Amino acid sequence: MKGSIKLGTVFGIPIKLHFTLIFIVILVAWSIGANVLLLADMLGIEDPGITTGLQSYTIGLVLAVGLFVSVLIHEMAHSIVSIKNGIKVNEISLWLFGGVSALEEIPRDPNLEIKVSAVGPLSSLGIALFCFIGGMLTTHGILTFMLLYTSFINFFLAGFNLIPAFPMDGGRILRALLAKKYPYIKATKAAADVGKAFAVLLGIIGLFFNIFLILIAFFIYIAASQESQSVLFKEVLSRINVRNIMSEDVKTVSPDITIEEFIKIVIKLHHTGFPVVSSGKVVGIVTMSDSKKVPDDMIYTTKVGQVMEENIICVSPDDNVGDIWETMMKEQFGRFPVMDGDELVGIITRSDILHSFNVLSEVEKVREEEF
Ligand SMILES: [Zn+2]
Secondary structure (H helix, E strand, O other): OOOEEEEEEEOOEEEEEEOHHHHHHHHHHHHHHHOHHHHHHHOOOOOOOOOOOHHHHHHHHHHHHHHHHHHHHHHHHHHHHHHHOOOOEEEEEEEOOEEEEEEOOOOOOHHHHHHHHHHHHHHHHHHHHHHHHHHHHOOOHHHHHHHHHHHHHHHHHHHHHOOOOOOOHHHHHHHHHHHOOOOHHHHHHHHHHHHHHHHHHHHHHHHHOOHHHHHHHHHHHHHHHHHHHHHHHHHHHOOOEHHHHOEOOOOOEOOOOEHHHHHHHHHHHOOOEEEEEEOOEEEEEEEHHHHHOOOHHHOOOOEHHHHOEOOOOOEOOOOEHHHHHHHHHHHOOOEEEEEEOOEEEEEEEHHHHHHHHHHHHHHHHHHHHHO
């Protein structure tokens, strides 16, 4: 996530804080500090012995930080179970809406997805019980208040995350349960639909009660759509290889031609990017946007070799398109040269992949209607 700072590394996983977290910690600290006596009353503590003012705001700050430690433990639980089951965890980031564990891949085995997803809410429940018992045992008013408050927050975290909507854990558990019976795409779509319906409902409730809920509803709706779209994408694309959709008739350019000559080629051939080949070897890729960086009066003297992207990723005709798409998104490349050994045999572009996806999913729809 952009705008994050790295806090440290736990179990080999980088922990990152997003700047939006600062606002939420301040907001939570302030709202606890300002309502400390009311909150204590709600938790059934008659006289917590807290003075309003600096002391109550200090308690608010400690509890706000405690809230994010709770979220961090929740995320750590997801991550540790993932790592134990052979799934790499890239990072844990904490931000406005809580925490996100960035798993390298989402487990396809329903039982494993249930395990990885359920352990988060379970750990929140564990903290909640632990703090609840602690709060019951202590007689110190302030400590009782802090423990019971943290307990309440963790009960809430467990409950909120069990809501059956993506990206909440409950959404993943629902998908995994459905995936035991139905194909993965169908299960994801159904779980995403439940999530969207929930988001709409939450948005309507928010309209009447709390604006913040609308924001969360919006976030859930987008996440649900993205999840089902990306699963559909990956699933459909993983059925084909690069060979099936690459353009074999590759036009290449030499690094020694000028930008002016390159622009003429672009206009004539209607392609916006070309592999650059020098003495039979692919040395880079040059695109329209590379040429745009050259000032108008320099296009007669600047060579393609000076502006091309030399850092390129080549793929093999037998590579899976689903994997290629992921790399393309991650590295922000629009096209890959396809190499069979040392020989350039084709090119595959983002629009080739999008086009294939559209065609394949149309075919899928027609087939579904027939059966
Ligand atoms: Zn979770």
